Amino acid sequence: MNFELTHTDPETSARCGCLSTAHGEIQTPIFMPVGTVATVKGVFHRDLKQEVGAEIILGNTYHLYLRPGLEVLEQAGGLHKFSSWDRPILTDSGGYQVFSLADNRKLTEEGCVFQSHIDGSRHLFTPENVVDIQRVIGADIIMALDECPPGTAEYGYAKKSLGLTQRWLERGVKRFDETQPKYGYGQTFFPIVQGCVYPDLRRAAAEHAAALHREGYAIGGLAVGEPAEQMYQMIEVVNAILPKDRPRYLMGVGTPENLLEAIARGVDMFDCVMPTRNGRNGMLFTAQGIMNMRNQKWARDFSPIDENGTTFVDKTYSKAYLRHLFVSDEMLGAQIASLHNLGFYLWLVREARAQIAQGTFAAWKRDMVKKVSARI
C-alpha cells in the first residue's frame, strides 16, 4: 500500500491525497460506505460504483465470521470474489462489537469471549485470530482488535482499557507481520488509537501507535456519546502526533458536519452507518440540510428529491413520492434514500478534495457546515 499527499490546506489541517491498494486507488479524504455483512444494505454494487462513486467499502469481522463463516469465505476466494466487489475493502476487527454487544461478551487479557447474537454460541476473539480471520476475508485494510469504551467512561477505566488495547495492538502487529495474505495481493494493518476523551491518554496512545510504523492509523472510540467538541479536540491531539505522511481514519464518524470538521483537522478516511441506516429510517442528508421524509410537509412536494443530487434517484423521484414510499413502508423508499445519502456523502468528500486542492477549503467548509446541519 502506498499513500501520497497531494495538497495541504493553508488555513486548516485539511489535506488530500491518494491511497493505492491492490484493488485500486482511493482519493482522500474519503467516505467508506459500511457493508457489515458483505452488503451495503439496499444498494447494488453497480450503483455504489456508478452513482455513488464509492472507492472502498467496509466489512465486519465479527459478522462475517459468524455468517457466512470462514469456510465459505475461503472457498469463495475471499470477500471480494464472494460479494463481487472488485474495489478495496476495509474490515473492522470486531472491536466495535466489544462495545455494541457489551451484554454478550466477556473481556480478558487473552481476548474477548462473545456470545453470538444469532444463536448464542460462544466464540473467542483474540488480537491474533482477528488478524487471521481478516486474512481469510481478504480485506485490503485490516484493523486491530481494540476495546472501544463508551464516551462516558471515567479516567480510571479509560486508562485501564487503553492499556489492554495497546497490548492487544502489539500482539496484532506481531501476528500480522508473521503471516501472509491468502489470495496473492497485499494487505495492510491499521492500529487504532483509543484513550476516550482524555488528552494525555490520547497522546500516549498516538505515540505508541506511531512507534509501530504502520501504513495508516485509525482513531477509534469517538462519537460514542461524548460532545462533538470533545471529539474534535481529541482528533487535534492525536493528529498532532500521528505521522503526516500516513492516512488517518476516523472510525464510525459521522454526520456531514462531523466529516467537515474532522477533515479540517487532518482526517483522511471515514465510515459511518448513518447514510444507510438513517436513510432506511427516512432521513435524507443534502447540501441544503436534513430532511425527515416521513414528515407531512413533503406530502404534496412534487419537486425532485434533491435538485443538486448526483445520483439518478435524485431527479427521477419526487419528495412526495419518496414520502409515500416511507409512509407505506415500501422497501424502495429505503433503497432510494440509501443511494441518495451515500451519493451525498461521496459528493461531500469529493467537493472537499476539490476545495483543498484549490486552496479554498476553509471558507467553503464554514459555509457548508451551516448548510448541511440545517433542518429543512
Next chain:
RNA sequence: GGGGGGAUACCAGAGUGGCCAAAUGGGACAGACUGUAAAUCUGUUGUCUUACGACUUCGGAGGUUCGAAUCCUCCUCCCCCCA
C-alpha cells in the same frame, strides 16, 4: 309483520356502578439513530395548560344514584334471523 343484537375517541375494538379521559391494535403526527443484533426504536394522539391540574366526553333526551360509558324510560339509526 314477528324475534334478536348493537351504537365507545380518526378507524377497529375492550370496558358493563367508583381504580375510566376510557385497555389493545391500526392509522395519523413528531423524534432518535455515528467502526450496523436497527427496512429499527421512542413519544404524542378530547380541550386548555410548561406542569400541577381544570374542564367537556362513550348515538340523542330524560331519570335512578353520593357517584353512570356501565342501571331504568323514551327516541333515532344500524345489523341479523323468521315470515
